[in-house]
Each structure stands twice: as C-alpha cells, then as structure tokens.
Amino acid sequence: MKSGKLKKWSRRAFIGAGTVAGGGFLLGVAGFTFAPSRYSLVSADAAEKGQLTTWITITPDNFITILIPHCEMGQGTPTALAMMAAEELEADWSLVRVQEAPALDAYANGYIVRAAGGNYVPAVMARGVDYGAYKLAEWFGFQVTGGSTAVRSTGEYGMRVAGAAAKEMLVAAAAKQWGVSASECTAKSSRVTHATSGRSATFGELARAAATQPVPTSPALKNPDSFTIRRTSPTRLDIPSKVDGSAKYAIDFTTPGMSMLYAAIEMAPAHGGTLVSVDTTPADAMPGVKKVVKLEEAVAVVADSFWRARRALASLKPEFSDAGHGDVSTASIFAAFDKALGAPPDVPKNAAKVVTADYRAPFLAHATMSPMVCTAKVEGDRAEVWTGVQDPLNARSVAAKALGIPAANVHVTNFLLGGGFGRGLPFNFDYVDLGVRVAKAMSPAPVKTIWSRENDIQHDYYRGAALSRHAGALDADGRPLAAHSNYTGGGNGEAVFMPYAIAAKNAKEKKAVHPIRLGQWRSVLNSQHGFFKESFIDEMAHAAGTDPFEFRRGLLGDQPRFKAALEKAAAMSNWGTPLPPGEGRGIAICESFGTIAAEVAHVAVSPEGRLKVLHVYAAVDCGDVINMDSATAQVEGGIIFALSAALLSEITIKAGRVVEKNFRDYPMIHIADAPKVTTAFIRSDAPLGGLGEPCVPPLAPAVVNAIHAAVGIRVRELPIKNTSLKKT
Amino acid sequence: MAIAISVNGKEHALDVEPEMPLLWALRETLGLTGTKFGCGISACGACTVLLDGRAVRSCTLPSSAANGKHVTTIEGLAQDGALHKVQRAWIAHQVPQCGYCQSGVIMAVAGLLAQIPKPTDDEIDAGITNICRCGTFARMRTAIHDAADSVGVAS
Structure with a gap:
C-alpha cells in the first residue's frame, strides 16, 4: 500500500x-x-x-x-x-x-x-x-x-x-x-x-x-x-532488515532521480546566540561547495558531498553572540540551585535521629546513535521533508512554520529512528527547523543536512541538572517520622512520589532559572528523582540500623504491588546471602509511567576503587506483557542506558556553552562494562504500564546503594566517576 | 587519480579525494548506506567495515588507504543469499533494538571471529568496543558465543 x-x-x-x-x-x-x-x-x-x-x-x-x-x-x-x-x-x-x-x-x-x-x-x-x-x-x-x-x-x-x-x-x-x-x-x-x-x-x-x-x-x-x-515472543518484524544493512534511517535517504546536496552546519554555541559575522571566502573556493548559507543562529555549507561540506565548514571562523550567557557555567547553575534550596526542610522536633543529605544530578545529552538528519526539498509554497522524529505530524507543523507555508503543503516521510530516548519528541525539532531553512536557500534542490556528533552533543535539549536537599527523622525505635525534600532543576511531577508509609513526606520544588535548554530524556523527571528518593530512603535505613530491603518492605504494607516487586527482586538476587569483601548489593524501587520496577544491583569495588557492576536483577510489574522477549529487551536496554549515565555521563557548561563534544569526552559504557541482567515480570491486575522508560530510574540508586553496601562510601553525586571509591 | 577498490567483490574506481574517509565514499559515492556515521572520530564503531578481512573504522580511514584492497560492508556479508553466521545469531537472539549501531557491531564481530574463532569473554571485551545506546550488550555476547559455536557460512 x-x-x-x-x-x-x-x-x-x-x-x-x-x-x-x-x-x-x-x-x-x-x-x-x-x-x-x-x-x-x-x-x-x-x-x-x-x-x-x-x-x-x-x-x-x-x-x-x-x-x-x-x-x-x-x-x-x-x-x-x-x-x-x-x-x-x-x-x-x-x-x-x-x-x-x-x-x-x-x-x-x-x-x-x-x-x-x-x-x-x-x-x-x-x-x-x-x-x-x-x-x-x-x-x-x-x-x-x-x-x-x-x-x-x-x-x-x-x-x-x-x-x-x-x-x-x-x-x-x-x-x-x-x-x-x-x-x-x-x-x-x-x-x-x-x-x-x-x-x-x-x-x-x-x-x-x-x-x-x-x-x-x-x-x-x-x-x-x-x-x-x-x-x-514472536520475533520482531524489524530485525531482519537491521542485520543486513537494508533498514533505512533518515541519514540513508536519497532523493530518487534528483541530484541531492548535502549540508554541514554550525550553530551558535551558546543557545539563543546569533550569527554575528562570517567570512565565507575560504569555503567558497573549496571543491564541491555550492553555497554558504547564513541563518539567524547558524551557518551552513552546502556541497555535493557531506564530507566536502564539512571540510569547507571547518575552514570558516564564524562569530556568534553568546546571548548574554557568557557567565553561565555548571558552577554558577549549581550555586543558584543551592541558594534556591536554602536550609534543609524542617523535621519533627521529637526525632531521635535526623538524617540530611544533598544529591546532585548533571545535565545529560540523549546522544542517540544516529545524529540528527533532515532532508528537505522546498519549492514555492510546498515542501517535502524526510527525517526521523518521534512525532511526524508535529514535525510537519515545525517545517511549515519555519517556511511560512500551510502545514497541508508539507509532506513528511518518517524513517526508522537510530535511537530516540526523547530527543525526537515534539518541541525538539530544531534539526527539522534548520534543515528546511537550509533547503529553502537552495530551492528547489533537495538538501540533506547531517548533524555532526559535535552538533548533537552541544545542541541537545538536555536532561536537566538538579539538586535535591533532604531531611528525614527517625524515632527512638528507628521508625521513620518524616522524609522531606526540597529540590530544584528537575521540575515538578509525579516523579517525587514515595510509596512508603511515612507520616510526613513533603517534596517541594524551588525555582532557579538558567538558560540551558531542556527536554525529555528517557524516564523524564524520574531519572533524577528516582536517584534522590531511593538514595535517601537507603540512608534512612542505615541510620535506623535496618537492612535496606527490610526497611523499605516494612513501609510498603499498604502498597501490595510495590511490596511484591521489591520482594521478587530481593529473592532473585539472593538478598541477604554473604558476599566476598568489596562486593555489595543495593536495592531501589520506582514507579513511573504506570509500571513499578524494583532493581537489585550487585557490584564489586576493587581496593583501588574500581567499580564493576556485576549483575542487575529487575522485577517489573507493568500489568501484563504483550511481547515477552521484546519487553525483556526494554528492561535490559533501560538498565544499560541508565548505567552509562550513572557511571560516566555529564554535560558541563562553561561560558554559556556545552563543553563536551563527542564520545571521547561524553563516553558510553562498552560490552566489557555491561552487567548480566535478569528480568522477571509480575502479572498484576493493574492497567498496562509503559516499558520503554520505567527500568531507568531505579538503576542509579540501586548501584550507589550497592557501593555503600560494598565499601561504605555514599555516592551523592552523579555520575559516579566523580566520587573516589577508594577506601581511605 | 581514481582509487581502485573491491567492495563486496565488485571492482570500483573511485573518483574522490584520497583523504575523503572511506565511510563517505561507501555511503555517498557507492550508495552503500548500511555502514553508518556515528561520531566521525573512530569512537563508536558504527562505521566498521572489513578491510582485507580485518575490522576497521571507516569514518577516519582515508579512502586512499583502501586502494588495491578488498572492502566488505554489511551488504556484502551474506554469501550466495545465506546470511553470515553472525547475522543469523543476531536474529536468533533478537539483538538489535534501534539497529543503527548493529551494522558496525556485526562487522566488528565478523572481524573478531575471523581472527579468534572461539573468543573468551575477555577477548570479546577487548575486541568489541562499539557503542550501543540501546544497551544490547548482553544479547550481543550470547550471540557472539553462539555464532562462534555454529558451523556454516564463514566470512
């Protein structure tokens, strides 16, 4: 058809x-x-x-x-x-x-x-x-x-x-x-x-x-x-094309029968900045170059091959404004966060023990394997767009708006996405916006604008950096009286929900603004709040002198789904059985997108402080499962995606710009770092929950809780690499 | 001067700059888009192809380095319509998710198995350093061992 x-x-x-x-x-x-x-x-x-x-x-x-x-x-x-x-x-x-x-x-x-x-x-x-x-x-x-x-x-x-x-x-x-x-x-x-x-x-x-x-x-x-x-578990219908090279992503599209042009692009490094000036002379003379296109916030070189366009772009020295963000840095953003949070939340006066802690999470890029790509052909008041987005209909509107033509005059063809994780969601279609404007300058030739990895890492809609300040109280028997938090940077939402039966648990958002543009990153706010709240409850358990699994379990009496998932994950991991020195287990449980995921991480920390996550056990209640094998793959993938972030990932800001450029300074884990993952699904009577995201949030807290169990060091800042795990 | 290379058994005279990375010559000049662009700095491995049977990252390899050599891309891995044992193992274990990195991973594994027919876990860890953002590593490892144990089409 x-x-x-x-x-x-x-x-x-x-x-x-x-x-x-x-x-x-x-x-x-x-x-x-x-x-x-x-x-x-x-x-x-x-x-x-x-x-x-x-x-x-x-x-x-x-x-x-x-x-x-x-x-x-x-x-x-x-x-x-x-x-x-x-x-x-x-x-x-x-x-x-x-x-x-x-x-x-x-x-x-x-x-x-x-x-x-x-x-x-x-x-x-x-x-x-x-x-x-x-x-x-x-x-x-x-x-x-x-x-x-x-x-x-x-x-x-x-x-x-x-x-x-x-x-x-x-x-x-x-x-x-x-x-x-x-x-x-x-x-x-x-x-x-x-x-x-x-x-x-x-x-x-x-x-x-x-x-x-x-x-x-x-x-x-x-x-x-x-x-x-x-x-x-029927085999997935898309897989054969993904092992023989025939699967088509946006970057693979070629306009049939038309000689296509390619564009490489450089955007203002500080988001919101504009192109002040650029001397196009060096690029104009280079082989294959058709045109240097100046846009309000970017400069693009259009050539007969992408590599030639890129080489010519590298010869330019465009000057961009910093949009007044020249003083913005990671340090200035976190200083503003700290100021916004103020003193820790008040806890009951009758507490036998008070626990306080700050947790910090960095900006993160999506870094989908496929860089952003948009091919467009603009002719008069009509346009054809070939791209990869998580919402083709909304991408059509973005293209139409950028070109000043009716949406009905734009035809969007969507390709397989080389990873999404939220990067391709509505409101993140700057690559479509830029791509169609570059193509408009070359009308009616079709132009494929390919982002470099540097473009991608430095011009994302980032997972927000966040700071959370917690204060909890225990009575003389180690029972929790309160667990409060003030947080900033992560935004508000259901992600702050703690299932535990604690009489007083308030989570309050404090506002602190910064100019770094934010977007939705796999599991959205749960990615920060899961780390915050499940680290803190672990600290409360230790302060109470109670096993972290038993502590949680004791507070889940009126939450049967949570309790069942927690118990399942613990049982899968042989929770409580002895481990060699330097090894430990950590547990965490989060609900997101209607699914409850409990995870136990089993880690080993060497005397030199080198961390290895050996095994992750996941017990997942998403109501029911449609395709058992691909559902399992989503659990495994969510855990690895979260582990890369927990261990290594951090976008930092200096002079209003993103510092990291590529996979060398924004590294990912490899097969050597990947733990075994064991998954169990719990079939409950609950409505179907999501699966693409819910296994991300519990991973980071499970790992930091395991590190604490292994060597007694409490990691309160992500990524974990920023904290020395060497016992002193 | 044209660069003479054999790609998937077919001879080509490539009229490109010698320093143009092989990746772009394969993708844009020859239209073989199964080999992917991921980082441009040999960090992720999405662009991996076989050069005279050895896995190389084509995004930083000048086309001139392939002069007079045999290149195998993902499109040329199957022989006489039969998938390579690595491809078969990849389907059997349902390895790919988004799939974008998998051409490169499959080529890297084909190259590894050509050097080390039955790699240990440590040899896999040392030999396969591709990035997969979907996190399919555990399935990759199972599939690599499975492919190593299988008889059938060699590379």
Missing part, C-alpha cells in the same frame, strides 16, 4: 461517548465529543482496498497490513501493537505485516494518549497542551511516540478495539454470504468457519465484503485467558 492512496478520508461511523468500552472511555475522558473513532475513520476507497478500519487492511492474498501511528526506535512498539490487533482479529500471525502510518491528521494519536492517561498529561506532551481548554486542535497535531504510551493507549484503546471490530465485520460478511447467523460462525487463524455446514473462507476472501459491513459499535474484546498471540 502506498501512502499516496490514503489521502481521502470519510467518517463512516461516529462513535458517541459511552457507547464503546474503549472508545467511550476515550471520548468521555478526553472530552472530545466530536473526535472520530480511531477505528472507523477510513479512506474513501476502503472497500476496494479491503481496509476495514483506520489501521487494518486485509488484501485478497490474505495478508494483513496494520498501520502503526507510532514510530520504531528500537522499542518493538510496532510489533507489540500489531500483536494486540491481531489477537482480537484472530489473525494468523505469520500473515501480519506492519507499516508506519503516514503523517496525516487521521493518524493523530495525541488525544488517545491523553485519554489513556485520564487526568494525567504525559510530560512529553505537556508543553503543547492548553490545560484550561483541552483544545482539540492542540491534541490533533500530535502523532507522538513517547511517554511509554504506545501500547497502553493506542494498543489498549485503539488496536484491540480495531482488531475486534474488524473480526466482527469479517464474520458478518461471511454469515451474510452463507445465509447463516453470525453467532454460528467463528474466526480463527485468519479464517471464518461455519462449523455446522462445514463452510469456511479466509479473511482475504472476505475482506472486500467485510469492508462494506457497518462498523460494530461495541465489539467484544477477548478474555485475557484466551490470548494466543499476546504473552508470547
């Missing part, structure tokens, strides 16, 4: 609020009475194509194509969503194909994300929301993949219902053809059967007739006990 065929849309049915289990909830909660049903909005030639719902098309060859309104960035979302639709559809999994939905309004998923979260607005979208009015237009502009929402929103409230509706339409079509009652027909393995008469037909044979059936208003969803596709 070509995306060009998907231009005309008709609303074949409207599902009113409250009429459908999934849809009714969706519309009711979101408050969009007129929002179209995501599974009944189909293209004008639906019957001809066998398109049953917005997302599901079955062709006469019996193949099922599921259009996924989310992107693949390594998390296996398309496969998991297809499994959810195929399960309800009673499809033969081997006949299912997936395709990323085009950047069209019909595939906007913002309000689905909103609805699934109830009153909670995922942080990834918060900046685009008018909280007062819940403006439909704002939501309609999103086709986002972020906030660990794809499976629990699109999957649960979209794909399942779409699959169930499509199945009922196929059964209805078969029943009509055979003159029998639909209730006597069954669907299984992409085939509808009427047992009494022995008649049967494949989905492919029935698809066209089915597409003309009315869309059922309340399709029945399967009982989880009868799942046959979910909870298994």
